[in-house]
Amino acid sequence: MPEVKVVQQFMQANDAVAADNRRLLAERGVVAVNLMASPGAGKTSLILRTIEALRGRARVGVIEGDTASQVDADRVATTGVPVVQVNTGGGCHLDAPMVRTAIDALPLDEIDLLLIENVGNLVCPAGFRLGESQNVVIASVPEGDDKPYKYPGMFLAADVVVVNKIDLLPYLEFDLPGFHRLVQGVNPRARMFDLSCRTDEGLAAWADWLAGLRPQPA
């Protein structure tokens, strides 16, 4: 099965670059957080609200990953923080070399917290380390409360699970305590935050947690 061998070598190459990214970021005092989610779960909205919530406490930088376009980077740029758009050219996830290219284009000395928005995809990004300190999965209320059943690989990869759009709970059937139990069943070590980027409910706890992160040597 020569194909499997190729894939393993490719994954090892990615992991080596990811480890190097992490070492480089730690040396420059930067904590990187990898934000993964379905399309439309609110990754960019969470980044925008987080930038505001951390003003004066942490200097944020952003890498925006998309298969195409730069609409997300344009939105982030309006906040004044450093941002780089990475287009994967149709690819379904970011990888460590893409992130390295973006890191090299960012003013690391002006950044404490690097938020990396991955391609909207609840499957493929889980398998690719980028150099992050924390992996965050953002679920959202309209997606339904059964996602940990169907995408266990993603929820297993998560250090943190955020439930976004809790302002929509009154309009939809979503069992929030049940969702928490489901996540804990798949991944007992996952930390959880429930919030709304529209009302800012729950945002302070998330921002406090981010502000407390420290660079970790590789």
Next chain:
Amino acid sequence: MPEVKVVQQFMQANDAVAADNRRLLAERGVVAVNLMASPGAGKTSLILRTIEALRGRARVGVIEGDTASQVDADRVATTGVPVVQVNTGGGCHLDAPMVRTAIDALPLDEIDLLLIENVGNLVCPAGFRLGESQNVVIASVPEGDDKPYKYPGMFLAADVVVVNKIDLLPYLEFDLPGFHRLVQGVNPRARMFDLSCRTDEGLAAWADWLAGLRPQPA
């Protein structure tokens, strides 16, 4: 670049099986529709509502694709229609051989319309033909109206774009005419349906279109 060669051969092999699936289905008088969407856009809900809307007009069969679990197949089975669950074992899309295995387990003589629910993913499934007559992308209002910008490959692959959850339009910022224009910009030939699986608004037009599909020789 031996890796690229391997990938091309792999895609050609998939396309060959897809063409064979399509020929087999056409011979048995079955029309197959490939339903693609983000996680939580409402693929299973649309299948359930469609089964009800077509009762007495078309005999539906279902293939449920997921990375793990069989919760969707269990939901579909309650309707009494033939259903097969395909678990990809973490894989990010269905492929033609998986669908062939499922087809071989279905009573084709009792099926007019085969609805294939792909893995929830707005990137990877676009590249893999399964033997379908029609490719349908289901967008949903809570995901936001910018998805054709960010996932053009998926919207290009679509014969039909469905906007689901239009009952949530009063609670969210979603520019429906703007979304239609964006889809047309990416893919002028795409047919569009707006509907709600919760209120059944718009469902009749979608069901009528499905009921009018005829098997196409490969």
